[in-house]
Amino acid sequence: MSSINSDDLHRIFEKFDRNGDGLVSLDELKCLLEKIGVHPSSLDELESLVGKKSLDIIDFMFFYETIMEKNMETGKEEDINNLDSDLVEAFRVYDLDGDGFISCDELQSVLARLELWDEHCGKDCKSMINFYDANSDGVLDFEEFKNMMQITNP
Incomplete structure (x- = not known):
């Protein structure tokens, strides 16, 4: 998958952060995932994937980079x-x-x-x-x- 630059990540983060509190909650993340057809079975499952109950912009960027590194592993x-x-x-x-x-x-x-x-x-x-x-x-x-x-x- 393609890497997204930091400006794009900031814009995406702001869209996820529906209530404007500077955090993307699991509910906000779940809502977006469902819009694109991904249905996590529970918030607990999503929390185990994310590792937290909410992400600030730095956590969000780190989470994105972690996923990208995992997806780009070869061999x-x-x-x-x-x-x-x-x-x-x-x-x-x-x-x-x-x-x-x-x-x-x-x-x-x-x-x-x-x-x-x-x-x-x-x-x-x-x-x-x-x-x-x-x-x-x-x-x-x-x-x-x-x-x-x-x-x-x-």
């Missing part, structure tokens, strides 16, 4: 299979009509559902798709999506 076939499986699930979240492609409208719709959409994203969605669209058909297929997600941003 184990199981890790590679898990990463591919995660990418397939992520692709399905964005491929709303199930046609095997992610269009600009689908990307915009998912970002809106995650409350990461604003009026400036329309151009960004199209630019992002065009940048990673290797065959220039205006949409991302799974391989193009996979390439996009595995590129590490500086």
